[in-house]
Amino acid sequence: MSEGATGLIEAGAGAQPQPGERRRGIDRVIMLLEALLKHRAPMRIGDIAKMINAPRSTTYEIVNSLLEAEMLENVGSEGYVYFGRAMHLFGWAYSHHNAHYRRILETLDRMAAETGETVQLCGLRGNKYVVLDCRDSPGPFRISSDVGVEVPIPWTASGRLLVGHMQETELKDFIPAADYELPDGRVIAPDEFFADVDLARRQGFSETSALADRFTWCMAAPIRDSHGAINTTLCFVLPVDTPEPRRNQLLELLRERARALSLAGS
Amino acid sequence: MSEGATGLIEAGAGAQPQPGERRRGIDRVIMLLEALLKHRAPMRIGDIAKMINAPRSTTYEIVNSLLEAEMLENVGSEGYVYFGRAMHLFGWAYSHHNAHYRRILETLDRMAAETGETVQLCGLRGNKYVVLDCRDSPGPFRISSDVGVEVPIPWTASGRLLVGHMQETELKDFIPAADYELPDGRVIAPDEFFADVDLARRQGFSETSALADRFTWCMAAPIRDSHGAINTTLCFVLPVDTPEPRRNQLLELLRERARALSLAGS
DNA sequence: TTAGTTTGTCCGATATTCCAGACAACATGT
DNA sequence: ACATGTTGTCTGGAATATCGGACAAACTAA
Known part of the structure; x- marks a missing residue:
């Protein structure tokens, strides 16, 4: 169940x-x-x-x-x-009741403005991944009004971080078998996925290229709450052909901002 | 009732x-x-x-x-x-399901960035006025995380516009008698308020100074839906001592943007 | 026209939700 | 120690909310 x-x-x-x-x-x-x-x-x-x-x-x-x-x-x-309208107000209350969330949204704005790329805030909802908020790149690509749409965890870079706290056995129960199949029909081997999760945990970030969709390179970094747990991630969605130097630079920025938003140390 | x-x-x-x-x-x-x-x-x-x-x-x-x-x-x-989290997603869905609302939020962002003043989107909820969204001025003043807080209609500039479609007799039933008393104890004469409403309707905007609070000058302009009805208003919250030339300039901007957001003509 | 579908409202019956109250476990304060 | 106040969980019973079905009205499509 x-x-x-x-x-x-x-x-x-x-x-x-x-x-x-x-x-x-x-x-x-x-x-x-x-x-x-x-x-x-x-x-x-x-x-x-x-x-x-x-x-x-x-x-x-x-x-x-x-x-x-x-x-x-x-x-x-x-x-x-x-x-x-009431839903709007309830949702607004949710996202502003703590200073933490507000800081996250400000960071989202700043990063989008500074880089011109698409930035997302991601989290889990049940056993699926969802985008909680996003700032779209101003370019003509990507409408991505996909906030709130549930996506299988193995399809995403953020997903690999968000389940980092789980044991392999837990993960097997948690993620439905069907979720390993990508939209284009390819199937991710669960063991490969578990290895990815482990890698993401150890390096403190996660990247995927052309996974859920052939044209995007995603990179995600964890935002930790005061207990050190990963509740949300910060994430760039880039064109796959973004040159490596730029990718590295963006990854560095992403990790830095996510670290700054984490409450663990403070 | x-x-x-x-x-x-x-x-x-x-x-x-x-x-x-x-x-x-x-x-x-x-x-x-x-x-x-x-x-x-x-x-x-x-x-x-x-x-x-x-x-x-x-x-x-x-x-x-x-x-x-x-x-x-x-x-x-x-x-x-x-x-x-679910509330956040429901609320997000509400505020983005139509292009109109999205355009309004973008305008809010732009106006705040251009002027550095506090900008609000306001509407009615039952027989009260509420702020639906806002962009705070970066200055040290005004925290105004008052989105969703219900406020008596007569206390606000926007309120005068939002009830513009009602007859005086309707208004008498609609607004509770207690709502004419301001926070500082002063009482607005209903007839004066009705005259304000009428004025607001005729000039297409509304201003109040030092009404609900001694330190602010508010100005509001209506956003009309496709039937020409006023569902929401755009609104500046300024320090009372803002010089008149700047106020006029801001009012002009406000009216222009609100008009651009209205669906009546298009 | 007829026949079919959908919309919104209303009704009576009964399966169930909601309530009152009791309970243990834990904080208080004196 | 006691008295007093919480919090979270469970129970049985009775008031009632949910349901199935019926109804008129409005739309379709032939």
Whole structure:
């Protein structure tokens, strides 16, 4: 049971709609919000009901409650709903309640401005990797509005750092077997991945080239919390053909900034 | 019935704890999140229970559900909880799902960088005014991490614009009588306020000096959605003693940028 | 036109959630 | 030592939230 953060929504897919099955309103709310996040666009209430496998009448009831609380809001004129203003405020409160996170965002801004490259802040969500925030390079490439999209851990440089605290046996349980298959069909050998994780832990950074996508070179460095644990990583997403001297220079900057943001020493 | 967005939480204050009173989980969740937002800091579960007037056992149950969904997370080592990573992602999704909002945030960044002043994006939440986002002036003054804090509409310049679509009689119902009293004890005459609203509507901007606080001069300009309605405003928060020529220059900039962000014409 | 689908609302029944209260374990302070 | 206050967990029972299904209205597509 890899009961991750998004465990509930899985029920949406495979669960046989057992007759008489009844769920709590709270769980429905959670499933609904995660479904919206996964879908990344306004949805019709009927479609939401199908997606989270809930009765239509219940879905209407819940959506109306959330609309009234402004956690959802109507989008467009006919029947679509998406996240609302209240969610924005809750999320803002999350990202600003501690000075640490604020410093991280400032660093993100500064690095993007100084280098002109795409910079990301990454973390785990359940047993997946997610981008928590990003500053896109101003160039024409990469729209990367992929904040919040769940990606298999083995596809990413940051992922190799974020699981650094786990034993190999733990890792085997933690990462679904399917996650070793890349989008282009190649499969990463788990042992190779474990070796990568180990290497990343020892050198204190991680790089991947043309892994999840053929055109990018990613480099990640860990941000440690006050216990020394790695909760988030800082990460550059570069064109694969970035010349090596520049890459080294950027890696140096990345590691320095990530170190400065870590709370371990202070 | 001024059933605003935050209607539910009001029950927390005045409601007599009717013996057989029982509430839905969903409503408890909404009350809980709004209580956290209002409190603006991590809280203990016991205190949350008191604040939202819920049984302790129920509160534990709900908090644990939300923790598992990462909508809340533990803060510090002993018993405090606050908003979690999922909220950040939901909020991010809200603020980036449409190009319009993204353009607004970019404008906010640009204006702050160009002028060095504090810039805010403001809107309504129920029958209160809230700051939706801000860029603080780099100067030593004003911490203004007041995003999401509810403020009476008559205290603000933006408020005068945001209610511009309402009739005077509607306004009388909409704004609680208590909201005309300023923090320093002065009371705004409702008729004077209605005249302000009217003026703001006619001139397409609004200014207040030393109103909610003695040291600031605020100016706001409306951002109109595709129906021409005013959903949000752009706003400068200046020191009261800013010289008039500079104020005029900033006002001009503000109005121009707000107009550029409005969707009415295009 | 007819036939089919979807939307939003309403209803009554029952399976279940939410509640009150008790409990142990741990902090307090005096 | 005691009295008093927490925190986190569990329980049984009763009020009720969720569900299935029905309904009219609005849209499609022939």
